[in-house]
Amino acid sequence: MLPINRYLDAAVLVPNYTQDEARAAIEKTVELGAATACVRPCDIELAKQICSGSDTGVCVVLGFPHGVQLTASKADEAKRYRDLGVDEIDMVANYGFARSGMWDAVRDDIAAVVQAGQLPIKVIFETSQLDLPTVEKMVEVCIEASATFVKTSTGFNGEGAQEDVVEAMVRVAAGRIKVKPSGGIRDYARAAKFVAMGADRLGVGWGSCQAICDQNGSVSGSGY
Numbered sequence: 233m234l235p236i237n238r239y240l241d242a243a244v245l246v247p248n249y250t251q252d253e254a255r256a257a258i259e260k261t262v263e264l265g266a267a268t269a270c271v272r273p274c275d276i277e278l279a280k281q282i283c284s285g286s287d288t289g290v291c292v293v294l295g296f297p298h299g300v301q302l303t304a305s306k307a308d309e310a311k312r313y314r315d316l317g318v319d320e321i322d323m324v325a326n327y328g329f330a331r332s333g334m335w336d337a338v339r340d341d342i343a344a345v346v347q348a349g350q351l352p353i354k355v356i357f358e359t360s361q362l363d364l365p366t367v368e369k370m371v372e373v374c375i376e377a378s379a380t381f382v383k384t385s386t387g388f389n390g391e392g393a394q395e396d397v398v399e400a401m402v403r404v405a406a407g408r409i410k411v412k413p414s415g416g417i418r419d420y421a422r423a424a425k426f427v428a429m430g431a432d433r434l435g436v437g438w439g440s441c442q443a444i445c446d447q448n449g450s451v452s453g454s455g456y
Contacts, residue, residue, distance in 0.1 A: 235265075240264070244271050260442070262282055262283055289320060294323040296322075296386060299356070310344075320353075323354070330362060331362065342373070346377055355370075361389065384401070393414055
């Protein structure tokens, strides 16, 4: 198991953050050596400046937080973010289409972003809005669309990662796609539990990262 900080995608996604607030949050993320700072699209350039030369990559959200944009718009977003030099993209799937059983549309939406982005793509299901069979089907659809990760939640709609849902996602993934629980992970015990279950990355509000790292002892603190 890696040190816990290397599992963390530190979310800096509060809509009304000022640039000073976003800067401070991203700087803390880099200080802790998180895997990525996951930022608003408007903060890409800021995050690139702060993360440059560090072990922390820049991740950006796409179609956030509802996933209902046109597929062509999502693909255009992905291309723009790629051209701006981000390292990873967390996209929101159209989970209303998933609830409708429109699986070809869901698959095409994800595949268009994968093709346009040419980057690691994490697909957010908003699992609190889906029943377990639909979650399991979503994992299969993401594999077919060549996504890199499946992810539980945006943190903006309903409950975050739940153990039974993550267990199902890991089981269906079966090593064919990576799994990212997200939402409600605020201490080391819960973070470690999901890693032990087979999670490859964790979506965590940046303000919880310090406590998680301190409790693990993987990072000596210096002051989603």
